[in-house]
Amino acid sequence: MTKTVLKIPGSERFAAQGKRPELSAIAPKLKIFPYDPSHEIDPITLEVVGHKLWQINDEQGQALKKISGSPVATDANDFNVVLCDELGDIVNIGPYYLPHAANVDFMVKWTLENRSDNPGIEPDDMFLCNDCWVGALHPQDVAVYSPVFVEGQLFAWTGSTIHQVDVGGVNIGSWCVDAEDHFAEGMTYPPIKIVERGVIRKDIEDVYLRRSRAPNLVALDLRAHIASNNVAKQRLMELVERYGATTIHSAMKKQMDYAEQRFRERLRKIPDGIWRCETYQEVCKSGDRGVYKTFLTMRKTADRLQFDFTGSDPNAGMINCTRAGAVGGSVVAILPQLCYDIPWALGGLHRALDFVTPLGTVMNAEFPHGVSMGSISGTWAATNSANICVANMLSSVPEFQDRLLAGCIGSWSTVIASGLDNNKLPFVTMIMDAMAGGWGARTFADGVNTAGLMAAITGQCPNVETNEGLYPILYLYRRETRDSGGAGEYRGGMGATSCWIPYDTENRPIEMVLATFGQAFPTALGVDGGYPSNTAMYKMVRGSNVAEWLARGEIPSDLSQMQGKLEHLPQKYETQQFPEDVFEQTWGGGGGYGDPLRRLPASVLADAVNDTISLGAAKKYYGVVIENGAINAAATDKERLRIRTERIGRAPRAANGGAIGNSNGRISQFLLVDRKHNIVCQNCGHVIGPLKQNYKTNMVRKDNNIQEANPLIVDPKIFIDPEMVFRQYFCPSCAVQVETEVLLASSEPVWDKELFLE
């Protein structure tokens, strides 16, 4: 139903690959600081300088965060800072929104190749860029970066990216749910020289601000960019003065070399293999009812790791990212699970990484396909799939399995609101409550409830009082969502739900733009037999009687208590909230880890007592019978046996751990490999089948309605046409749940863990 998007000849030159530029591609008038690999630094100086280089990023981030006026930056930490070497390789990134890490380096490299001649790259210049093909995740993510010169030679780059509340386009917040293509989205600027020799170009700034619905905020953030870049530059120059340019230059290179070495060393400890994940986004723009696949094949060979998105669906609507987004989204899953104790010097890590991003897909859109949701669509799908592939890979290594997380908050739930604020001044804002996402379960503990995003190391959601103080809304409730964490031996962390009404709007409606995915099916997946999380959800009760409730002195605790017309709002939607309308937003928890029938009944009871799971879920997913606030142990044993029997259609063999002493390798928690290269059930010793065959084909498979995946899933037909399925795979002998899948009903079982054991 979307109209054909025409190809634009000449647009290819903006499609950056993020490759280190050849010196021949850079104008000769730009002198590059020469790298001397033979320059030795003693280990003590190297460590001293390395620490100071790290601190530059820290100071830069602090400065940016404090000046920025955008709640997106200050609450969600949706910004980042980087230090790059002279050709754009990243020496260090800040501990903020991680996908931006694969953002500024793309831009710097493109700038070197395309701007070094005209208009030229000079000391104290700064470039602004939000062009998604050059490297931005979506047009709202504006980067400003600056070359650092030493004695007339280009020595390094410092840069920062901040999500802007609005940069224009057909819908507020620049989340252009109604756009047919990129031309209706926020204005994108390929690298332009916004600061020339230390002075802001007013004409360029005006061009930039003119497109925004919130020019004051955007102008404030521009100053945050500039000031923070200057902080970093000044600190770097102080180091150069103190230790000498060659030593600092060399230390930056060695920082990347060290990260690369450590990363390769870690990869060598992991068996070679292929891990795969198929996941989806639904509804590509307002009015659409389709489902769009992201397919990731992750190949680990010796000390290299490749992320190949071949097999992903063609670009559609607004839900695409560009190559930078696919890379940045993958990095989100790589850094915390694989590089938790390795410096995040991406320039070095990238030498062991490889990304295949076929052009013209949701994972790498061709210009001018829509990208206004890029940062939280294709990029997020890259994170979701890479999260699962890396977690499954780590599950094969006893030494590292404690580092994996099951799927974390499976989508971002955008809510853009605008109207008149409590000072009766116009506002546009993004409501940041959805920062409170649940994280995936671990191999030794439940996922963290309302923990944040996987993409942001730290973050916060605003206080209710902060939002009510600024905007014309009144919350009826905000709470962690019961049953939102995926079931498992270790449960996924809970996400949360917010519900508010317009307040003091003097009968004006609040304008809203909504953009998310994962409403029709869950996207934070389980690992090693864990269940997926809940789904995201936007709901509105139109013409409610909430005023009557408040007038009689009660606050409703659920939409179902109120009269009015309940609407499930689509994933991509522009709407208005009128004074009598009640809006509710739910976002995702984390996936579970392991078979929930193995969860300690006491933990299930604790969850029930603390309103973390419902009694129904305790019985259905965990097989735990709770009566009058206590566990009925006999009934629980009976129920668990009944579920196991039902899973495989006969009495299950008892778990005996029989294969553990005899294994020759490990694929996952429940799948070991014996000396004959057969896959064996860890739980009972049953021989499942040959290593060279998708183990799923040799397990008992059960296809369920998608609503069986989590108690909170509504009928997907509300949103989409294609049929989805929730699949479970059980050991044919002991009935342990080895894996679960959320797929299109038409999809084949995915061979998600293919190991090449010697």
Next chain:
Amino acid sequence: MSTIGVDTGGTFTDLVYMRDDGQIEVAKRPSTPPDFSVGVMDVVEAIDKGRNVLGGLDYFYHGTTVATNAMITGSGARIGFITTAGHRDVLPMMRIIGRSAGKSEIELKQYSYSDKPAPIVPKSRIKEVHERIDYKGAVVVPLNEASARKAVRELLADGVQAIGVCFLWSFKNRGHERRMREIIVEEAPGLHVSISSDIVPAMKEYERSATTAVNAHVAPLLTSYLSKLQDALRKRGLGSPLLVMQSMGGAMRAADSERRSVNTLASGPAGGIVAAKFLGNLLGHRNIIGADVGGTSFDVGLVVDGEPIITSTSTVNQYTLLAPTIDIVSIGAGGGSIAWADLGRLKVGPHSAGADPGPACYGRGGVQPTVTDADIVLGYIDPDYFLGGDFKLNRALAFKAIEEKIARPLGMSVRDAASGIIEIANHHMSDLIRKMTIERGYDPRDFVVYGFGGAGPLHGGAFGRELGVKEVIFPLGNISSAFSALGLAVSDLTTVTQLSDYALAPFDAAIVGKHFEALEKEAVESLKGGGAKRGKITLQRILELRYKGQTHQVDTPVGGGAITSKTLEATIKEFERRYERLYGRGSGFREAGIELVTYRVLGTTHIQDAHLQKLAEGDSDPAPARLGVEKLYWRELKQEVETAIYGGKIKPGMAFDGPAVIRFEATTALIHPGQHARIDSYGNVRIANKSGTSR
């Protein structure tokens, strides 16, 4: 006047006795968990020596970690909590920041080990009550007394020992919370109740809830601990009130702890900064970096223009509390930081050997080399003379650890490895100090460094020079290891009152004036109730301001006298000046508008006139204190040189040319090559940095 300060730490309880004649006595005894009062009485006995010291005291000050320990271990009261209907989960959600608050970047990058702390109160003991107030303070839904009473009864049935209450917007309209307290008192007379509009009437319901819940959790325990201790001290002859150190640096009366327990939570490192302010006042130092180098942590705070920098929040056990506190940054560095070799690199920290097993040289089974081991190997610390010889260290074990774990893998000599470890540790410390000062808008070169704590004088000379500060001081020589306890003994009484009332500039002078008047009245009442019979009360007004849309406020002082539009204009100018100092020239953006968030009044009763004995400076020749000469390695000279060792009779006026080592009973001071130190008339070791710039 004479005072005593007793500072209870995790390992030791320190006492400083400030005598009428300006002399200082110190004592140290092991801390005695779980009943810390035993250690307090032990150290009091140790100083008393049959003199009935307590009887003659003007004030007895105590810094205690009882509340902090209760919070971290969850051993405080079993509490219930009551919230506005629909907002039960404010505390469990912790606004997400509870996962990361107070954690280092190194810890946070390890996602699978990143978690929220154990809850102070589980969801099952958090009850919702129908009531609602809006952002203007207007009642949307009146307090439903039936649901209020039901909530209290349910909590009582669940065996709670204290109840906290936090309703939305209660700081704008306290009526519902006050009525709620009445209902609780009716249902359970005598039960501890903390209501948020009493504890801290400021905006931000998560932080306000956390502050209230923590207070309810720790207050019963702290109150009973203090009353028991007060009884014991009275029996022992104490006639003056027991005063308790608060994290903002002043003391409060023990009797006020019921409502203000939460203010003691981050008080541990505050004493050192108060002591720095006190000593700085005598020495004419207005800007001081206080650096406390301990065995397992390194704490830095600032004194600017003669006053410690205070922040409006503190972070304890990952909870963000609206409890004003001296702004102190800590890293897990110090003597116990572990050195390790990795791919040709030498690293120090972030792991620490802690107190147990401790550094390899302790001989308690530690095999990882630490900074202390490096100090031993290089001969800076005398293994036979650590803590005055009470505790022997094993140099051979230190040598072995550095040789095996560092020198051999990196292909360097043990000596080079040890000096490298110290070099890196010193840089980590100077980097942290630099970060701390610059982030707050100051330049370390405008400061002097006071290096204290057990290892301050060992490392202060090096990191002070690295920072380019004007002067490095090891305060009061030997007493620098008990400097925090000294800070207690010289404290005034303080209180903070605050309220939030949002406004957009231009502000209404009448409203601002009315709010400050109310806060000042409350502050004065609180201080008078604090038993301060003598002493002048001073009040300082502060507004938290920001540019519209920002979430970070800048504390801006407001002039005294009646509030007029002129006062407010000056305040806004001051805000912009401070903002630009923090974030750079041209960073301000008045076009965005300026918002007022919170009013605060800091009240102080000046009860102190403690003084220090000042001796005439004698001969500069240090020869009488010379213990001998050792060949020691100095990294800056890249060789071993004959180094004079001093100790014993260190006298005011003596001057020392580096390299030199001064051994005090409780600490060792290094005077690096090229540095010159002298002992001033108070007994401070003072090292002037010649040019005031870094090398």
